[in-house]
Amino acid sequence: MRDHHGNGHHHDHPSPDDPIGTTGGHGMLVFGHEVIYFSHLPMFGVPHNYQVLLEVGLDEDVREVLRLHRHVFREEPYDTFDPVPFPMAELDPAGTGPRRTSITGNILCGHFERRAKGEPPLARNVEVRIERFVQFTQLDVDARATGDGTLEYLCFGHGNQLYLAHAISGWPSFDQILEVRAVPGTATNRLGEPLPDDATTMDKFFREHFTTANRIDIGGRSDDLDHRLASREVADGSLFATSPPSGFHGFNVQLEAEREVYLEVRELAGPMP
Structure with missing residues (x-):
């Protein structure tokens, strides 16, 4: 388990159903207007070494909350999604296993690991429907920027x-x-x-x-x-x-x-x- 202070997403748990070890609390950025997108918040460390973009579907009451709320964190004017842990491999459109069609979790104002203590979620236990896999890239945890890229x-x-x-x-x-x-x-x-x-x-x-x-x-x-x-x-x-x-x-x-x-x-x- 990695800490909550910019050093890792929390509640990362191994799973016997995830042999390559991609299960974790994969926090995501929430953004969009007519169409809503999720962007996984990546890191150069397992199991968060994935750049993933999803087009998602939300119930109208949740969309209304996102439209109407005012951001309380001036330095973080965005919303994030804190999901129930799941295997990232299930979002791989080229994967050989079952394809995940939904994820469940809470939507929060600001970064899900850096929000003020006790700040309630904007929406709890939201079921997010995955409408389209826009991008799925596994990052090489050993890759280094060369300076000439x-x-x-x-x-x-x-x-x-x-x-x-x-x-x-x-x-x-x-x-x-x-x-x-x-x-x-x-x-x-x-x-x-x-x-x-x-x-x-x-x-x-x-x-x-x-x-x-x-x-x-x-x-x-x-x-x-x-x-x-x-x-x-x-x-x-x-x-x-x-x-x-x-x-x-x-x-x-x-x-x-x-x-x-x-x-x-x-x-x-x-x-x-």
Whole structure:
């Protein structure tokens, strides 16, 4: 069991049904508007060495709580999910075992391990339906940042609700989620020809053909905290369709960062476990 002070997620228990040892209290960031996403809060230590993005379903009463509540922690203006321990391997879309379809736990204001003592959850015993596996990556706990890596992000969402998640590779690193928008007039096909980029068309593109995250690199930037994307900055995205229809394999578009949803450094850049 690892402590609650930025050094590890709590209630990690081995399980006879989890032979590779991925069972734990896998805390997750909660974010989104029309569509709700969960992002696992990763670390370079077993069993939390996974970068996972999920599109989830919540009952309407829980969604209403998320819409209406006001954040009480100025330094942590986000919500997190504290689940009943489960094997992370059950979220692997390429896994050989049973695929998990739901997770249960509490939703809290701020970081689930750093909230004020006695602060009640926003919602208890919430059953979260897993609608889509957006990204599942197992991190190499022995990987080290080389200093010459290129800054990369994972792009996901729908046309009217897009996000970039920093692609985590080697220690030290950082966990970052940005809300972004497609810059009007910048969408082109692979030949550089302009594409219609009105809100309806862009949303249709993403809903029908971009079901998993796209990895994009930010040219000319090294993969470190000081060079991360910030609000109002623009990046060039080359997006590949998950299930392309005939004649359509993706498109290029500029993405502008509108706001930083989440940034965590110490759990990925502190002392190695």
